Amino acid sequence: DTGVSQDPRHKITKRGQNVTFRCDPISEHNRLYWYRQTLGQGPEFLTYFQNEAQLEKSRLLSDRFSAERPKGSFSTLEIQRTEQGDSAMYLCASSLGGGFSQETQYFGPGTRLLVL
Amino acid sequence: AQSVTQPDIHITVSEGASLELRCNYSYGATPYLFWYVQSPGQGLQLLLKYFSGDTLVQGIKGFEAEFKRSQSSFNLRKPSVHWSDAAEYFCAVGAYSSASKIIFGSGTRLSIRP
Numbered sequence: 001d002t003g004v005s006q007d008p009r010h011k012i013t014k015r016g017q018n019v020t021f022r023c024d025p026i027s028e029h030n031r032l033y034w035y036r037q038t039l040g041q042g043p044e045f046l047t048y049f050q051n052e053a054q055l056e057k058s059r060l061l062s063d064r065f066s067a068e069r070p071k072g073s074f075s076t077l078e079i080q081r082t083e084q085g086d087s088a089m090y091l092c093a094s095s096l097g098g099g100f101s102q103e104t105q106y107f108g109p110g111t112r113l114l115v116l
Numbered sequence: 117a118q119s120v121t122q123p124d125i126h127i128t129v130s131e132g133a134s135l136e137l138r139c140n141y142s143y144g145a146t147p148y149l150f151w152y153v154q155s156p157g158q159g160l161q162l163l164l165k166y167f168s169g170d171t172l173v174q175g176i177k178g179f180e181a182e183f184k185r186s187q188s189s190f191n192l193r194k195p196s197v198h199w200s201d202a203a204e205y206f207c208a209v210g211a212y213s214s215a216s217k218i219i220f221g222s223g224t225r226l227s228i229r230p
Contacts, residue, residue, distance in 0.1 A: 003159075004159070033218075040222070040223075041222055041223070042120075042206050042208070042220030042221050042222050042223050043160070043206075043218075043220050044220070045217045045218065045219070048217070056217065091159070091160065093160075103148065103210070104150075104162060104165060105162075105218060106162070107152075107159040107160040107161075108159050109157075109158065109159040110159060
């Protein structure tokens with residue numbers, strides 16, 4: 001399967017701990033996105049990368065959150081000093097970029113985070 | 117600001133019946149419009165998309181959607197639903213100049229009555 005993959009699929013942590021999630025996009029895709037989805041809501045945009053450059057960040061992305069895509073391939077999303085309000089599904093998506101017909105985001109299965 | 121409204125939180129239809137899920141968007145320019153489906157434990161799957169051209173868009177799994185600029189709507193339809201269509205459906209809008217940010221609606225949960 002050459003779709004978007006995310007690891008881990010589930011994470012349970014205690015409040016105050018740091019967590020890191022990984023996303024591997026579709027190999028030829030140069031754009032990578034992170035979203036957060038809470039129960040009963042649609043995904044909310046967090047940030048996106050064009051290759052290794054982080055081009056946009058949502059105000060939802062507090063200073064406890066950091067995302068990287070060091071070589072323009074996989075990406076990591078780290079949450080420091082987790083809070084119970086961080087409990088959510090974290091979704092990664094990728095797209096080709098570069099033109100209207102290519103701007104479709106393909107989503108991974110998500111990482112479900114539970115902060116106790 | 118862009119926004120998407122899905123007025124129906126939960127819809128139940130009988131298997132074999134027709135389906136229409138409503139979506140209204142707010143955006144000043146010509147939008148990208150999408151419908152995604154999310155099954156339990158699965159990622160979001162793109163059903164169909166509208167960028168320009170024909171306002172009636174065909175998608176996967178027998179779904180179609182119609183873009184109506186005058187009503188700012190992009191409703192999803194299917195003539196005959198199957199039990200496997202039970203899922204959460206999300207309408208979404210992206211900016212014409214850049215789809216870097218997609219705004220999702222809050223979703224409509226579809227249940228199928230046997």
